[in-house]
Amino acid sequence: AFQHLQQAPDDPILGVTIAYNKDQSPLKLNLGVGAYRTEEGKPYVLKVVREAEQRLIRDGSRNKEYLSITGIPAFNKLSAKLILGEDSPAIHEKRVCTAQCLSGTGSLRVGAEFLAKHYPQKVIYIPTPTWGNHPKVFTLGGLQVKSYRYYDPKTRGLDYEGLLDDLRAAPSDAVVLLHACAHNPTGVDPTREQWEGIRQIIRSKNMLPFFDSAYQGFASGSLDEDAHAVRLFAADGGECLIAQSYAKNMGLYGERVGALSIVCASESVATRVDSQLKLVIRPMYSNPPIHGAAIVATVLGDRGLYQEWTVELKAMADRIIRMRHLLYEALRARGTPGNWEHIIKQIGMFTFTGLTKEQVNFMTKEYHVYMTSDGRISMAGLSSRTVPHLANAIHAAVTK
Numbered sequence: 001a002f003q004h005l006q007q008a009p010d011d012p013i014l015g016v017t018i019a020y021n022k023d024q025s026p027l028k029l030n031l032g033v034g035a036y037r038t039e040e041g042k043p044y045v046l047k048v049v050r051e052a053e054q055r056l057i058r059d060g061s062r063n064k065e066y067l068s069i070t071g072i073p074a075f076n077k078l079s080a081k082l083i084l085g086e087d088s089p090a091i092h093e094k095r096v097c098t099a100q101c102l103s104g105t106g107s108l109r110v111g112a113e114f115l116a117k118h119y120p121q122k123v124i125y126i127p128t129p130t131w132g133n134h135p136k137v138f139t140l141g142g143l144q145v146k147s148y149r150y151y152d153p154k155t156r157g158l159d160y161e162g163l164l165d166d167l168r169a170a171p172s173d174a175v176v177l178l179h180a181c182a183h184n185p186t187g188v189d190p191t192r193e194q195w196e197g198i199r200q201i202i203r204s205k206n207m208l209p210f211f212d213s214a215y216q217g218f219a220s221g222s223l224d225e226d227a228h229a230v231r232l233f234a235a236d237g238g239e240c241l242i243a244q245s246y247a248k249n250m251g252l253y254g255e256r257v258g259a260l261s262i263v264c265a266s267e268s269v270a271t272r273v274d275s276q277l278k279l280v281i282r283p284m285y286s287n288p289p290i291h292g293a294a295i296v297a298t299v300l301g302d303r304g305l306y307q308e309w310t311v312e313l314k315a316m317a318d319r320i321i322r323m324r325h326l327l328y329e330a331l332r333a334r335g336t337p338g339n340w341e342h343i344i345k346q347i348g349m350f351t352f353t354g355l356t357k358e359q360v361n362f363m364t365k366e367y368h369v370y371m372t373s374d375g376r377i378s379m380a381g382l383s384s385r386t387v388p389h390l391a392n393a394i395h396a397a398v399t400k
């Protein structure tokens with residue numbers, strides 16, 4: 001039945017890890033996928049996650065029954081509070097409905113299918129560039145994908161005017177995907193003033209913002225600071241969707257834990273939206289898994305653990321920022337041609353280096369450095385031990 005099938009290409013991001021795993025060189029360095037590594041280059045399980053797991057094991061009352069279709073109620077409440085803030089009017093007015101979903105990707109996908117079914121305008125605008133999975137998630141979710149300008153390669157900064165022009169020219173009511181913070185892959189975020197300008201256009205055209213929040217706490221080290229854009233939009237009383245992931249900020253990559261929140265116009269709308277979300281989720285995967293969400297609910301629901309989490313999160317964010325400075329200094333020390341200030345200016349897990357596909361290929365072939373072909377480096381995969389090797393590779397690539 002499947003003789004006609006062609007071999008599909010590996011995923012542009014996850015495929016980098018496959019290629020890396022095949023490489024036998026001791027020098028090899030995986031800076032592809034956005035996954036945090038310690039100074040020793042090892043995956044990191046947060047101490048608060050270990051502690052929460054111990055507590056879950058000790059709690060003899062827990063069982064393995066099915067969760068409800070939208071997951072653990074306490075997890076949902078705490079997730080909405082984490083992104084919207086302690087004193088969010090939308091939460092107090094019970095206008096927010098939240099469903100536990102399969103990490104950020106699953107939350108985006110459920111949101112897309114919900115919109116395709118119930119929102120009259122089926123077009124979603126996504127930034128250029130954006131996370132490689134976005135266009136696929138939204139297209140398969142039933143939306144038509146269009147793009148708005150975001151990054152200007154010349155300035156290596158935000159193309160703010162281009163962004164505003166494209167949103168002005170977009171149909172009113174369109175859905176607009178926004179990276180809540182630490183834009184992936186560019187590491188370029190709007191300033192607070194620019195966010196306000198974006199908000200005004202979106203609201204004046206009655207567009208629907210859909211936030212992808214995959215890095216809360218990772219951009220600045222502060223959970224509140226990184227929620228600024230989402231809270232700005234929620235504060236005006238309007239509607240929005242938010243996909244949250246706990247992959248990075250709680251290191252729960254493989255547990256697939258995230259949430260979709262929909263901020264609605266009223267409590268009664270939110271109740272109906274919630275009922276309809278269940279109809280989207282039930283035939284897709286029935287109901288979500290327990291473990292990851294139970295960990296998150298335990299950490300977020302306990303003052304002491306929450307406090308410890310913020311400390312560990314800040315330490316991860318700070319280590320990434322330190323790597324930015326080390327790499328920048330290493331390139332300056334080598335006299336590598338070009339201006340590399342964007343390495344310390346961009347924020348979040350990634351540096352969008354500006355290296356070409358050919359240069360990336362060269363670095364992989366000659367230096368065993370693995371990264372996505374768009375020139376994106378996961379700074380979280382670097383350590384002070386590996387920075388010199390990366391700097392040598394970049395230097396050789398640009399002086400070749």
Ligand code: LMR
Pocket residue numbers: 013014032033034035131133184
């Ligand atoms: C990334 O962009 O590297 C991460 O979001 C991981 C992924 O799933 O692609």
